[in-house]
Amino acid sequence: MKQQLSVLAGILAAVLLGGQASAAELRIGTAAEPSALDPHYHNLTPNNTVRRHIFESLLDQDAKQRLIPALAESWRTIDDRTWEFKLRKGVKFHDGTEFTAQDFVYTVCRIPNVANSPSSFTLYTKGIDSIEVSDPHTLIIRTAAPYPLLPIELTTFGIISAKAAGGEKVTFDKAGCKADSWPSTQAFNDGTLAIGTGPFKLVEYRKGERIVLDRNPDYWGAKPEWDKVTFRPITSEGPRVAALLAGDVDLVDEPPLQDLERLRKDPKVSVVETLSNRIIYLALDQAEKTPTIKGTDGKNPLRDIRVRQAMSMAIDREAIVKRIMNNTAEPAAQLLAPGLFGTNPDLKFSYDAKKAKELLAEAGYPNGFELTIGTPNDRYINDEKIAQAVAQMYSRIGIKTQVDAATVNVFFSRRNKGEFSVYLGGWSAATGEASSPLKSLVATRIKEKGFGPTNYTGYSNPKLDDLITKALATVDDKEREKLLAEAMKVAVDDVALVPLHYEVTSWAMRKGLSYEPRADQYTLAYAVRSAK
Amino acid sequence: MTAVNPATAAPSRVQTPLKRFVVEFLDSRVAVLGLVVLVLIVSSALFAPWIAPQDPYDLSKLDIMNGMLSPGSADMDGNLFWLGSDEQGRDLLSAILYGLRTSLLVGFSSTTVALAIGLMVGMIAAYAGGSLDAAIMRLVDIQLSFPAILIALILLAVLGKGVDKVIIALTAIQWAYYARTVRSAALVERRKEYVEAAQCLALPRQRIVLRHLLPNCLPPLIVVATVQVAHAITLEATLSFLGVGVPVTEPSLGMLIASGFDYMLSGEFWVSLFPGLALLVTIVSINLVGDQMRDVLNPRLQH
Numbered sequence: 001m002k003q004q005l006s007v008l009a010g011i012l013a014a015v016l017l018g019g020q021a022s023a024a025e026l027r028i029g030t031a032a033e034p035s036a037l038d039p040h041y042h043n044l045t046p047n048n049t050v051r052r053h054i055f056e057s058l059l060d061q062d063a064k065q066r067l068i069p070a071l072a073e074s075w076r077t078i079d080d081r082t083w084e085f086k087l088r089k090g091v092k093f094h095d096g097t098e099f100t101a102q103d104f105v106y107t108v109c110r111i112p113n114v115a116n117s118p119s120s121f122t123l124y125t126k127g128i129d130s131i132e133v134s135d136p137h138t139l140i141i142r143t144a145a146p147y148p149l150l151p152i153e154l155t156t157f158g159i160i161s162a163k164a165a166g167g168e169k170v171t172f173d174k175a176g177c178k179a180d181s182w183p184s185t186q187a188f189n190d191g192t193l194a195i196g197t198g199p200f201k202l203v204e205y206r207k208g209e210r211i212v213l214d215r216n217p218d219y220w221g222a223k224p225e226w227d228k229v230t231f232r233p234i235t236s237e238g239p240r241v242a243a244l245l246a247g248d249v250d251l252v253d254e255p256p257l258q259d260l261e262r263l264r265k266d267p268k269v270s271v272v273e274t275l276s277n278r279i280i281y282l283a284l285d286q287a288e289k290t291p292t293i294k295g296t297d298g299k300n301p302l303r304d305i306r307v308r309q310a311m312s313m314a315i316d317r318e319a320i321v322k323r324i325m326n327n328t329a330e331p332a333a334q335l336l337a338p339g340l341f342g343t344n345p346d347l348k349f350s351y352d353a354k355k356a357k358e359l360l361a362e363a364g365y366p367n368g369f370e371l372t373i374g375t376p377n378d379r380y381i382n383d384e385k386i387a388q389a390v391a392q393m394y395s396r397i398g399i400k401t402q403v404d405a406a407t408v409n410v411f412f413s414r415r416n417k418g419e420f421s422v423y424l425g426g427w428s429a430a431t432g433e434a435s436s437p438l439k440s441l442v443a444t445r446i447k448e449k450g451f452g453p454t455n456y457t458g459y460s461n462p463k464l465d466d467l468i469t470k471a472l473a474t475v476d477d478k479e480r481e482k483l484l485a486e487a488m489k490v491a492v493d494d495v496a497l498v499p500l501h502y503e504v505t506s507w508a509m510r511k512g513l514s515y516e517p518r519a520d521q522y523t524l525a526y527a528v529r530s531a532k
Numbered sequence: 533m534t535a536v537n538p539a540t541a542a543p544s545r546v547q548t549p550l551k552r553f554v555v556e557f558l559d560s561r562v563a564v565l566g567l568v569v570l571v572l573i574v575s576s577a578l579f580a581p582w583i584a585p586q587d588p589y590d591l592s593k594l595d596i597m598n599g600m601l602s603p604g605s606a607d608m609d610g611n612l613f614w615l616g617s618d619e620q621g622r623d624l625l626s627a628i629l630y631g632l633r634t635s636l637l638v639g640f641s642s643t644t645v646a647l648a649i650g651l652m653v654g655m656i657a658a659y660a661g662g663s664l665d666a667a668i669m670r671l672v673d674i675q676l677s678f679p680a681i682l683i684a685l686i687l688l689a690v691l692g693k694g695v696d697k698v699i700i701a702l703t704a705i706q707w708a709y710y711a712r713t714v715r716s717a718a719l720v721e722r723r724k725e726y727v728e729a730a731q732c733l734a735l736p737r738q739r740i741v742l743r744h745l746l747p748n749c750l751p752p753l754i755v756v757a758t759v760q761v762a763h764a765i766t767l768e769a770t771l772s773f774l775g776v777g778v779p780v781t782e783p784s785l786g787m788l789i790a791s792g793f794d795y796m797l798s799g800e801f802w803v804s805l806f807p808g809l810a811l812l813v814t815i816v817s818i819n820l821v822g823d824q825m826r827d828v829l830n831p832r833l834q835h
Contacts, residue, residue: 237794258600258798323596324619377775384780388591388620391781395591403780404693 024227026525029240029249032379033233035118035409037205038188039158039196040111042412043119043453045278045428048156049522050231053213054094055158055196058085058104058139059151063516063527065277065432067151071099071159071197072139080146080475081129087137091220093161094195100136106162109170109177114185118412119454123440124153126450127472131172145473148480152431161195199224199526208233213525224526231525235378244269244508251509253523254381257326263508273328273506274517278428279335279437280380282373282390282498283420284308287458290421292372292404301365302421308495310359311422314397315390316351321501324385328506332499334488335427335437342434342471342484347492349499357397368398374420375403376411381503387424390500415456426503427454428521434484438468442496457497464490556828566820573814577632584626585611589782595621600795603802616802618783618791624802627788628810634695634784635814639765642702647757649703650710651746657711658718659741669715675708681770688776698777702764713756717749751829758822762815769811785811 034047039055041047052060060070069075072085091099108128111121127147132140143150162168165183187193194202199221200213211231215224232249234240237256241263243249255263255271263269285291290300301307317331330337333349360368371394375387384405391401406414415423429436444460445452451465464487471483492499505521515528558564576583587593598607598621606612615624657668675683687701721727722745730740769786771777773793778784783791785807792803 238797241797256794256798258795258800262798319596323599323621377780385619388780389596392591392594392596392620401591401781405775405780407775 024225025230026226026228026251026528027230027232027249028523028525029232029234029243029252030523031233031235031237031240031252031254031381032408033208033231033235034211035412036185036189037191037194037202037211038114038185039160040107040114040121041117041185041188043121043123043156043430045521048430049524050211051158052198052522052524053200053229053526054194054198054202055160056198057156057158058087058154061152061155061432061520063518065519067155070155071104072154075151078140081143083141083143083150085139085141087139088220089137091197092218093164093197094201094216095161095164096218097161097163099159099161099197101133101139102136102168103159103162104139105131105133105172106165106167106170107157107159109167109172109179110160110165110182111157112176113179113182115182116185118416121157122447123450123453124156126448127153128172129174146475147472148475148477149431149433149435149472152433156430158196158198160193164193164195200229203228222526225529226525229525241508244510247510250513251507251515251523251528253505253507253521255506255508257328257381260326260328260506260508268511269508270511270513271506271508272515272517273504274519275330275337276428276503276505276521277336277340277430277432277519278380278426278503278505278521279332279337280329280383280386280424280426280500280503281332281335281441282311282500283423283425283441283457284311284459284495284497285418285421285457287418291419292374292421294370295367295400296365296369300421301363301369304363305495306359306363307365308498310356310363310397311394311399312495312498313350313352313359314356314393314399315498315500316353316393317349317501318351320386320389324382324389325501325504328504329381329501330504332501334492334499335441335497336429336434336488337502340429340433342438342481342488344485344488344492347489353393353397360397360399365398368400370400370402371422372402372404372420374411374415374423375405376408376424377405379408379411380424380426383424383426386500390424418456423456424500425454430520432519434488435468435472438464438484438487438491439472442491443468459494459496461490461494461496464494464496553828557824560824560827563820563824566817566824569813570817570821573632573810573817574636576629577636580626580629580633584623584629585614586623586626588622588627588630591781597621600800600803602800603806615806618788618803619795622783624788624806627783628785628807631783631785631788631807632810632814634778634782635765635768635811638695638698638702638768638784639761642699642706642764643757643761645699646703646706646760647710647753649707650712651714651749651753653707654711654714655718655741655746655749658715658722659737659745665715668711672708672711675705676712680705680767684767684771685774685776688771693777693779695778695782698768698771701771702767705767706760706764709756709760710753713752714749717752718745721745721748755822755826755829758818758825762818762822765811765818766815 032046034050035042039051056070058072060068062068071088073088075085077083108125111125127143128141129144130142134140170177170179183193191202199216199219201216203214204212213229215227234243240252241255241259244252264271284302286303321329321331333347336343338345373387375383377384387403391403394401427437427441440454443451444465445455467483467487471480474480507515512530513528514531598617599619601613601617603616613623617623657665683705684701691697730744772784772786773790788807789804796804
């Protein structure tokens with residue numbers, strides 16, 4: 001018996017030690033998966049998360065979205081419109097070639113040339129007027145107007161290897177760079193061009209299954225703790241938590257809200273959370289004709305500001321936060337959580353179903369109309385449930401509402417084709433200040449200016465555009481903040497879209513790991529540490 | 533001597549086929565129990581609008597403040613939620629009753645339409661024979677070689693959401709079973725003397741098919757159909773669980789199970805459990821009835 005026990009103990013020890021030996025592997029269960037590994041294909045949080053492991057940007061942001069140097073060591077302004085960036089020397093791409101200024105030039109050139117990009121990064125490159133490479137490790141960037149956001153915007157896109165893509169000769173031209181061909185998104189997905197300078201290299205990408213990364217041994221910066229990182233998309237909430245509790249993964253993002261209480265009490269698990277920069281909103285199509293509204297004789301009621309006001313007022317945001325979000329969110333009155341740069345402290349939301357009904361009647365819809373809301377069902381925290389709750393509240397003021405839920409890829413492609421009159425969306429302010437949601441979601445869509453890339457509603461207000469343009473050209477922080485806050489007020493007063501709430505992001509991990517919660521919601525493997 | 537109809541000439545204690553069927557069916561207590569439960573389920577689904585405490589499809593009647601109430605608790609106005617509520621504040625008992633309506637509607641109507649189509653196609657194949665028969669049967673083979681759920685998923689991805697579309701999809705995947713069953717039954721029957729006799733009498737073709745062949749092919753079909761109803765209901769639940777069936781605001785049983793699935797690990801079991809039980813009981817009762825019908829109608833098991 002004793003012998004048996006010791007054998008058993010031996011096996012147990014071996015298993016445990018085996019577990020220890022593979023401790024340099026980090027397995028992450030994610031709620032959403034990237035739509036591509038192409039760093040410039042889709043400006044979407046899951047894409048940007050994986051991108052940060054493989055491709056780096058000139059500058060980066062820390063967990064609180066403060067600027068930190070990355071591929072650029074230092075930067076300064078020469079004058080209002082001229083910036084100088086000193087690039088880090090001795091940085092190698094995964095294929096061993098050296099990182100130089102040309103790679104940045106090629107990246108900026110390629111961004112507008114990504115075919116079928118659902119949400120482009122041109123938003124962040126449009127400010128650049130000219131790029132001068134004074135030596136392989138010095139960049140001079142000029143902007144047409146004073147452009148204070150340039151350093152922040154340079155954190156948003158990853159730099160690809162010009163050499164690997166055959167773009168060593170490409171020069172920057174504001175009107176459009178010349179190249180024989182541009183690399184396809186597929187070339188990044190299959191790994192041929194997944195060559196960056198990041199702390200990890202791509203090993204395997206199987207859509208719907210896993211993304212495997214290996215540590216980059218030649219990485220210039222702090223070496224990550226993990227030899228190997230696996231991202232596993234586990235979109236269902238229950239199984240994601242179960243995988244963590246069973247030890248199949250070490251860390252999960254977006255643990256289901258209904259489980260948070262229990263997870264916090266679990267001695268084997270730790271939970272971290274922070275208020276994010278993501279707004280969850282309803283976009284209201286304001287085009288002449290709209291696809292999913294019936295009972296209005298072909299007219300689009302959403303063009304009437306009273307209807308839009310009613311549709312904002314009809315929503316009991318506190319109830320949604322309390323019941324659907326288990327208090328892990330903040331009700332929203334504007335497009336970015338108050339307190340962050342450029343938000344307006346005076347904006348308040350109100351809930352008044354009676355007044356909403358009156359407004360509808362005033363606008364000529366006393367009996368409401370029929371509406372279908374589009375929503376993804378695996379992208380944002382409880383997205384489909386929020387849409388259903390909104391449908392409930394709209395039904396109460398007479399708008400007969402249906403919910404059309406689809407998985408994230410299907411949803412985005414349908415949204416981009418304009419198949420929804422109202423859809424539930426989310427926007428994460430990559431820059432951590434108000435110009436990001438304003439410029440992307442509510443500014444009039446002007447491709448050349450990089451305005452409104454995610455404005456699918458057709459909303460357009462010249463006054464708002466002017467304010468945003470002016471703010472973006474104002475170097476003085478105080479003045480800029482004032483302009484942004486003013487622009488925010490215009491957008492909210494116009495009900496350009498209906499803000500619902502700001503997400504609170506949480507992560508759950510096995511005890512022994514630590515992760516500083518990030519306002520930008522990224523789950524970065526290299527920032528996960530094991531507590532010692 | 534006039535021609536004697538064998539049925540009337542037989543001694544009076546030999547019952548009519550229907551009577552015999554009823555008597556033999558009642559032999560099995562389990563089947564009777566299944567039938568009783570099934571009748572209860574069907575009638576409660578039929579009368580759902582009158583017996584359900586709430587209209588779960590009327591969003592203006594729901595309130596998220598009543599979300600996730602545990603079974604037996606009441607809301608602020610004193611309305612009792614017998615089986616609890618889901619996260620939208622939908623009374624689960626009502627949602628189950630309405631969900632059963634959807635399930636049964638989808639199950640029975642898709643089976644009926646598929647039966648009609650299959651019957652027609654199978655009969656044509658069996659009676660026409662030759663290359664037409666071969667062509668139809670190869671089509672059936674091809675269709676049956678794909679998993680049903682796969683065809684349904686593809687069809688629904690194209691057609692979109694809605695109960696009508698689910699019925700179309702389920703009809704499209706079921707007709708082949710009937711076509712094959714009818715054809716094999718009809719092939720056997722076709723060689724029997726009474727068909728030959730009818731042909732000798734130079735009766736028109738459609739009369740032979742409809743009046744002579746068809747009634748004799750029906751028993752095996754009825755058995756297949758009962759099993760298929762249960763199958764169709766399960767398929768509908770599966771499709772809704774996967775989120776391609778009915779709209780989320782009008783949940784069927786499968787969708788209720790799916791929406792509660794996320795809460796299973798959190799101790800809020802009722803959203804998945806009760807609709808699951810309802811589905812289980814429905815399927816089992818249909819299968820019990822179907823099994824007994826198969827035993828009774830199977831000529832080889834008859835004494």
